[in-house]
Every structure is written in C-alpha cells, then in structure tokens.
Amino acid sequence: MIVSLGFVALLASVLFWAIRSGQFDDLEGHGHQILMDEDDIKEEPDKPSAKEQNKKTNLLR
Numbered sequence: 001m002i003v004s005l006g007f008v009a010l011l012a013s014v015l016f017w018a019i020r021s022g023q024f025d026d027l028e029g030h031g032h033q034i035l036m037d038e039d040d041i042k043e044e045p046d047k048p049s050a051k052e053q054n055k056k057t058n059l060l061r
Contacts, residue, residue: 018024
C-alpha cells in the first residue's frame with residue numbers, strides 16, 4: 001500500500017512538472033509542420049570546379 005501511494009505521488013509530481021514546464025503547450029504544431037511545404041529553399045551558390053580553381057591559381061603564379 002505504501003509503495004503504491006509513493007508511485008501515485010511520483011506520477012502526480014511528474015505530471016505537474018510537465019504542465020508547468022510547458023510540455024503540453026503545442027500538441028498539434030509539430031504534426032502539422034511536417035505537412036507544410038517550404039517554398040523558401042536555400043540554394044548554395046555554384047562553386048567553381050576543381051579545374052577552374054587550378055586555372056586561377058596557375059595564372060596567379
């Protein structure tokens with residue numbers, strides 16, 4: 001009986017901690033976020049090829 005009361009107290013304290021720390025603030029946000037399209041795709045600028053870089057370094061010598 002004492003062990004079960006301790007277990008219930010532990011569960012209650014974990015529940016109250018989760019509520020106070022904001023664990024249940026946004027339950028649906030991450031679920032909907034995966035369905036949204038990202039139109040702003042960041043593209044890296046074209047990098048010069050190794051041959052082009054070698055030509056530039058040879059010209060500088």
